Amino acid sequence: MNTRMKLLALAALGLGVALGYLAAVAPLTAPVSAQPGAAAAKEDRAADRAAIRDAMRKFAAAFQKGDAEAAAAFLTSGAELVPDDGPPVRGREAIRKAFAEHFAKKRRAKITLEPESLRFLSRDTALEEGHMKVTPEKGAPASNRYSVLYAREDGKWLLAAVREWESEQAQLRDLGWLIGKWSAKRKNAEVETVYEWFGNKAFIRGQITIRGKDRTFRGMQMIGIDPQTGDLRTWTFENDGGFGEGTCVREGKKWVFESATALSDGGVLTARNILVQADADTFTWQPVNLAIDGEQVKALAPVKVSRVKVKKSHPPAFAPRTSTGGPN
Numbered sequence: 527m528n529t530r531m532k533l534l535a536l537a538a539l540g541l542g543v544a545l546g547y548l549a550a551v552a553p554l555t556a557p558v559s560a561q562p563g564a565a566a567a568k569e570d571r572a573a574d575r576a577a578i579r580d581a582m583r584k585f586a587a588a589f590q591k592g593d594a595e596a597a598a599a600f601l602t603s604g605a606e607l608v609p610d611d612g613p614p615v616r617g618r619e620a621i622r623k624a625f626a627e628h629f630a631k632k633r634r635a636k637i638t639l640e641p642e643s644l645r646f647l648s649r650d651t652a653l654e655e656g657h658m659k660v661t662p663e664k665g666a667p668a669s670n671r672y673s674v675l676y677a678r679e680d681g682k683w684l685l686a687a688v689r690e691w692e693s694e695q696a697q698l699r700d701l702g703w704l705i706g707k708w709s710a711k712r713k714n715a716e717v718e719t720v721y722e723w724f725g726n727k728a729f730i731r732g733q734i735t736i737r738g739k740d741r742t743f744r745g746m747q748m749i750g751i752d753p754q755t756g757d758l759r760t761w762t763f764e765n766d767g768g769f770g771e772g773t774c775v776r777e778g779k780k781w782v783f784e785s786a787t788a789l790s791d792g793g794v795l796t797a798r799n800i801l802v803q804a805d806a807d808t809f810t811w812q813p814v815n816l817a818i819d820g821e822q823v824k825a826l827a828p829v830k831v832s833r834v835k836v837k838k839s840h841p842p843a844f845a846p847r848t849s850t851g852g853p854n
Contacts, residue, residue, distance in 0.1 A: 571646055574646070574652070574678075574683070575644065577682075577683045578644070578652060578654075578676050578683045581600055581676070581682070581683045581684065581685070582639075582674075582685075584600060585597055585600040585685060588600070589625070592629040594622050594623075594625035594626040594629060595622065597622075597625055598618050598619075598621060598622035598625065600684055600685055601618045601621060601684060601685050601686075602618065602677050602679060602684045602685070602686045603617070603618050604616070604617060604618070604686070605617065605618050605621060605684075605685060605686055605687065605688075606686070606687045606688070606689075607621050607624070607687075607688050608687070608688070608689040608690070609690060610670050610690045610691050610692055636660070636661040637658060637659065637660050637661075638658070638659045638661075639656060639657075639658050639672070640656050640657045640658070640659070640699075641654055641655070641656040642655055642656040642657070643655050643656070649678075650677060650678040650679075651675065651676065651677050651678070651686075652675075652676040652683075653673060653674070653675055653676075654673065654674045654676070655671070655672070655673045656671070656672060657669055657670070657671055657672070657699055658670055658671070658672040658690060659699060659700075659702065661703075668700060669697075669699035669700050669702075670690045670691060670692055671690065671691055671692070672688070672689065672690045672691075673687075673688075673689050673690075674687070674688050674689075675687040675688075697751070697758045697774075697776060698727075698729075698730065698749065698750060698751055698758060699727070700776065701730060701749065701781070702723075702730075703803070703806060704721045704730060704732075705721050705722060705723060705730070706720070706721060706833055706834070706836075707719070707720045707721075707833065707834040707836070708720075708721070708831050708832065708833055708834060709831070709832055709834050710811070710829050710830065710831040710832070712829055714738065714739040715736060715737065715738045715739070716736070716737045717734065717735070717736050717737075718734075718735045718737070718834075719732050719733065719734050719735070720732065720733045724748070728750055728751075729748050729749060729750035730748070730749040730750070731746065731747070731748055731749075732746065732747040732748075732749070733746055734746065734747060743764070743765060743766075744765045745762060745763060745764045745765055746762070746763045747760060747761065747762045747763070748760070748761045748762075749774065757773055758773065758774040758775070759771065759772065759773055759774070760772045760773070760774055760783065760785060762785070762787060764787075764790070766790045767790040768787060768788060768789050768790045769787065769788060770785050770786055770787030770788060770795070771785065771786065772784050772785025772786060773785075779802060779803070780800055780801060780802045781800070781801040781802075782798065782799070782800060782801075783797075783798070783799040783800075783801065784797075784798050784799075785797050785799070793818060793819050794818070794819055795816070795817070795818050796815075796816070796817045797813055797815065797816050797817075798813070798814055798815035798816075799811060799812065799813050799814070800812045800814055800828075802828075806833075807832060807833040807835075808830065808831070808832055808833070809831050810828040810829065810830055810831070811828065811829050811831055812825075812826065812827065812828040812829065813825065813826050
């Protein structure tokens with residue numbers, strides 16, 4: 527298989543050129559900002575940090591159960607909720623009613639919080655910031671930045687203000703569901719890709735392996751935000767020296783990848799590829815506009831790409847159990 531046919535197979539298989547509220551909350555063990563005395567400050571406020579984590583977990587549990595009364599109990603009387611797509615809601619009672627209306631519509635979604643910092647503004651206030659990913663039962667997930675202002679009243683930490691807003695890195699985080707191992711097949715070729723976060727979640731890196739009838743090819747892809755333009759971009763590197771770059775744009779439920787790849791023999795492969803997520807473990811990939819040196823190639827049918835399940839290892843039945851204690 528020559529270089530051009532190899533890259534065409536890559537595009538065809540879909541892994542070479544690119545790739546309700548508060549149902550689950552990540553543990554809020556956020557790092558303290560690097561500054562003199564930060565370690566001592568973290569140690570001194572350990573009990574407060576634990577209390578804040580506990581308040582958020584209980585609030586999340588109440589919300590997941592659809593219990594507006596219980597969820598509102600973790601808000602201050604003058605709490606404020608500022609969504610990214612609507613007017614602010616102010617006051618515990620007004621927020622409780624908004625929750626009740628939301629639950630009455632039986633809308634379900636999964637939210638995952640990725641805290642980045644938790645710092646104390648005073649003895650009785652703390653500010654948490656990070657990213658929030660919302661995955662509805664139907665439709666594509668979305669990610670926003672969020673902040674939560676906590677206030678201590680009568681010895682209890684409560685949520686005083688919750689805000690969310692769009693961020694340029696939300697697009698990359700919206701592709702976070704790709705993290706893991708994937709497999710796709712077409713005729714006499716099979717593609718296996720492993721996606722992982724790179725750096726401080728600034729990039730998604732994909733290690734690509736294509737097993738053909740006679741040969742095996744490998745490559746690497748990086749997906750990240752262009753710091754100059756704020757656009758989501760892709761960079762692809764082949765093991766024989768070919769490399770390419772492109773852009774990625776979200777259009778409703780689909781992702782559109784446009785790319786141009788310089789082949790090792792001097793030619794150029796351009797492609798427009800469509801990714802549509804079916805569920806957490808499946809997506810389809812379809813090249814709809816392939817051309818080699820300007821010569822159009824017939825559009826290919828969508829390819830089903832499936833997540834490879836990782837088997838959990840279990841200790842032997844005779845292995846002794848060791849107590850590790852509770853979580854820190």
